[in-house]
Amino acid sequence: xxVPPLWxxxxxxxxxxxxxxxxxxxxxxxxxxxxxxxxxxxxxxLSVEKLRSELGNKFEGPMHGLQLMGNNPQxxxxxxxxAAEAGADFVDLNFGCPAPRVLQHCAxxxxxxxxxxxxxxxxxxxxxxxxxxxxxxxxxxxxxxxLKEIAQRVEGAGASALCVHGRLRSETxxxxxxxxxxxxxxxxxxxPVIGNGGIEKHTDIAQMKKETGCAAVMxxxxxxxNPWIFSGETPARQRKLEWLTTYLTRxxxxxxxxxxxxxxxxxxxxxxxxxxxxxxxxxxxxxxRSSTQEELFESLG
Numbered sequence: 441x442x443v444p445p446l447w448x449x450x451x452x453x454x455x456x457x458x459x460x461x462x463x464x465x466x467x468x469x470x471x472x473x474x475x476x477x478x479x480x481x482x483x484x485x486l487s488v489e490k491l492r493s494e495l496g497n498k499f500e501g502p503m504h505g506l507q508l509m510g511n512n513p514q515x516x517x518x519x520x521x522x523a524a525e526a527g528a529d530f531v532d533l534n535f536g537c538p539a540p541r542v543l544q545h546c547a548x549x550x551x552x553x554x555x556x557x558x559x560x561x562x563x564x565x566x567x568x569x570x571x572x573x574x575x576x577x578x579x580x581x582x583x584x585x586x587l588k589e590i591a592q593r594v595e596g597a598g599a600s601a602l603c604v605h606g607r608l609r610s611e612t613x614x615x616x617x618x619x620x621x622x623x624x625x626x627x628x629x630x631x632p633v634i635g636n637g638g639i640e641k642h643t644d645i646a647q648m649k650k651e652t653g654c655a656a657v658m659x660x661x662x663x664x665x666n667p668w669i670f671s672g673e674t675p676a677r678q679r680k681l682e683w684l685t686t687y688l689t690r691x692x693x694x695x696x697x698x699x700x701x702x703x704x705x706x707x708x709x710x711x712x713x714x715x716x717x718x719x720x721x722x723x724x725x726x727x728x729r730s731s732t733q734e735e736l737f738e739s740l741g
Contacts, residue, residue, distance in 0.1 A: 441572040441600035443632040444472020446670055449660035450507040452477045457496030458690035463663055464501050467670035473503040478534045481510030485518035492526035509534035511547050513564035520569040530572045533562060538578065538609040549609040552581045555590045562597035572600035579621040581609045591625040603634040603658050623652040634658050642672035664708055665715035680718050681740060684708060688733060702733055
C-alpha cells in the first residue's frame with residue numbers, strides 16, 4: 441500500500457461524505473486519503489448496499505476508506521470484504537475510540553488492553569479482505585506499557601499501515617499529545633506509521649514528521665477548526681464565512697435534516713472560534729443560541 445503523506449481522520453459526527461469532499465476541495469492536491477465515520481459491526485455482517493451508502497459516491501483525488509469497529513472476527517472479516525466490494529480503497533479498523541458507550545461493548549480502544557485479541561481481529565480481516573487493511577490506535581489504555589507489543593502485533597497480523605494517536609485512552613484532548621509515543625512505534629515496526637494528534641497549525645505537520653519519523657500525518661479536529669490546515673493557506677474572514685455557507689449547502693444536498701445541519705454548523709463555528717480561526721463580532725454564545733440557520737449567519741456579523 442502506498443501511503444499518502446496527508447490523511448483526513450475519521451471523526452464521528454463530522455466526516456460524512458459532504459465534509460470529506462469539502463475538505464479535499466478546500467485543500468487542492470493535499471489530502472491523499474479520507475475515511476468514513478466508524479461503522480459499528482455486530483451481527484450479522486453489514487451488507488454491501490449498507491456499506492456503499494456509508495461510503496457514498498467516491499470523488500476524484502484521495503483514497504477512500506471505510507472504518508469498521510467491532511470485536512467479532514468473523515463479522516468484521518465478512519463486513520470488511522463487503523466494504524471492499526462496496527468500493528472502499530482500504531478498510532481501517534478502529535481501536536482508538538475512547539467513548540464509554542464503545543468501551544462497554546468491548547470495542548474501540550477497549551482492545552488496547554488485549555493485544556492478542558486485537559491481533560486476531562486484524563488477522564481475520566486481512567485474510568478475508570481484497571483491499572489493504574489499516575489500523576488506528578491510541579497509545580494505550582491507562583499507560584503506554586503495551587504500545588510496542590500492540591504495534592508489533594498489528595504488523596504481524598498483516599496490516600498495511602498503522603495510525604497512532606499519541607494520547608492514551610484515559611487522556612482528554614486538553615492533555616498534551618505525546619509524539620514520543622509515535623516515534624517509539626516507528627522504531628518498533630517496519631510498516632508505515634501515520635502520526636495523529638496534537639496538530640493545531642500547518643507547520644505542525646512537518647514538525648511531527650521531524651520529531652517522530654512517521655511516514656504520514658493524519659489530521660482530525662483541526663480540519664474543522666482550521667479548514668485550510670492541510671494547505672497552509674490563511675484566508676480572509678469572508679472566505680471563512682463562505683466556507684461555512686458551502687458546508688451548509690453540502691449538508692442540505694446530502695439530505696441532512698435542518699436541525700442536524702444547524703447543529704453541525706454550530707459545531708464548526710465553535711471549533712473555529714475556539715481555535716481563534718474565526719473572529720465573532722457578537723460572541724460565541726449568541727451564535728450557539730441561534731435557532732435557525734438564518735439567525736446563526738446573522739449573529740456571525
